[in-house]
Amino acid sequence: MELQEKVAVPVFTRVNREVFLQQIYPERRPAVLRGVCLGPCLDKWTVEYLGQTGGDKEVKIHVSTVAQMDFLHKNFVYKTLPFNEFVKRASEELHSHFFLCEDESYYLRSLGEDVRKEPADLSKQFPDLFFSSVFRISSCGLQLWTHYDVMDNLLAQVTGTKRVVLFSPQDALHLYLSGDKSEVLDIDDPDLEQFPEFVKAKRYECVLEPGDLLFIPALWFHNTLALQFGVGVNVFWRHLPADSYDKKDPYGNKDPVAAARALQALERALNTLDELPADYRDFYGRRMIQRIQKRTFCSSLPSTHTEQDCDTTLPSSQFTKPG
Numbered sequence: 208m209e210l211q212e213k214v215a216v217p218v219f220t221r222v223n224r225e226v227f228l229q230q231i232y233p234e235r236r237p238a239v240l241r242g243v244c245l246g247p248c249l250d251k252w253t254v255e256y257l258g259q260t261g262g263d264k265e266v267k268i269h270v271s272t273v274a275q276m277d278f279l280h281k282n283f284v285y286k287t288l289p290f291n292e293f294v295k296r297a298s299e300e301l302h303s304h305f306f307l308c309e310d311e312s313y314y315l316r317s318l319g320e321d322v323r324k325e326p327a328d329l330s331k332q333f334p335d336l337f338f339s340s341v342f343r344i345s346s347c348g349l350q351l352w353t354h355y356d357v358m359d360n361l362l363a364q365v366t367g368t369k370r371v372v373l374f375s376p377q378d379a380l381h382l383y384l385s386g387d388k389s390e391v392l393d394i395d396d397p398d399l400e401q402f403p404e405f406v407k408a409k410r411y412e413c414v415l416e417p418g419d420l421l422f423i424p425a426l427w428f429h430n431t432l433a434l435q436f437g438v439g440v441n442v443f444w445r446h447l448p449a450d451s452y453d454k455k456d457p458y459g460n461k462d463p464v465a466a467a468r469a470l471q472a473l474e475r476a477l478n479t480l481d482e483l484p485a486d487y488r489d490f491y492g493r494r495m496i497q498r499i500q501k502r503t504f505c506s507s508l509p510s511t512h513t514e515q516d517c518d519t520t521l522p523s524s525q526f527t528k529p530g
């Protein structure tokens with residue numbers, strides 16, 4: 208049986224702004240940045256402190272009877288709780304007050320004031336806590352489905368540990384996508400009869416410790432598993448020209464405008480092919496695939512299927528790489 212290739216995400220220490228921007232960022236590969244000064248939040252953000260400082264402002268959360276959340280089949284419900292009550296519940300294993308069952312799991316991905324239009328911004332919604340973007344607060348064991356975002360992202364793990372598995376955008380065809388999400392929910396024990404191609408996707412993995420930053424380049428798929436109750440903050444930023452992005456995208460996961468238009472045109476082309484019998488659809492479908500491959504696949508992208516993975520162009524004396 209074919210085995211899935213696994214690689215550790217490289218860990219870099221002593222990274223400052225210049226090193227990140229000049230040497231790590233242009234590689235467009237995930238990287239863990241360890242030991243970057245994140246300030247007093249690392250010690251301060253206890254359940255009590257967050258509860259007191261965040262107060263009883265209402266937040267919309269995901270609640271599930273199982274820890275592995277599945278957006279495609281929606282095995283969770285959205286509920287609203289005061290922020291301090293939510294943090295308390297997410298940090299405990301058994302709850303005296305609950306919605307579905309006493310060991311339910313909680314996840315907060317904070318939102319903007321107008322959830323449909325405005326992106327989350329902690330500097331506005333929780334001004335006393337942090338000047339940044341999205342809260343990620345999860346119960347121990349909570350696993351978030353594999354998805355990509357269209358913006359570059361730094362995920363800061365403030366408290367608790369978290370396993371993150373990533374897949375390259377070049378492995379998109381092996382991930383059984385439905386929109387921006389993978390249908391393969393159980394990435395550790397996938398159903399290979401249903402998803403035989405999944406083993407061809409190379410798995411990049413790291414465990415984030417408190418204080419770690421993970422650079423997740425746009426379009427890289429990621430799946431997170433909270434190994435402990437923990438609080439993270441992530442910051443998305445635009446690196447394409449501003450008008451490339453969908454103006455109404457509070458989550459940072461709507462396809463760029465040109466990609467969305469191309470996908471719509473593809474749907475129209477496929478509907479046109481439906482006018483033909485199956486053998487012609489099959490034939491012209493193959494021709495279209497060939498055309499698309501020839502026109503779009505980029506041979507100059509750094510391959511994610513070579514031995515270079517733990518090899519970086521960075522001066523090795525300055526950095527720590529995984530052993």
Ligand SMILES: O=C(O)CCC(=O)C(=O)O
Pocket residue numbers: 343344345351356360362423429431439441
């Ligand atoms: O840390 C998490 O819970 C999810 C992180 C994530 O999906 C992201 O940073 O885009």
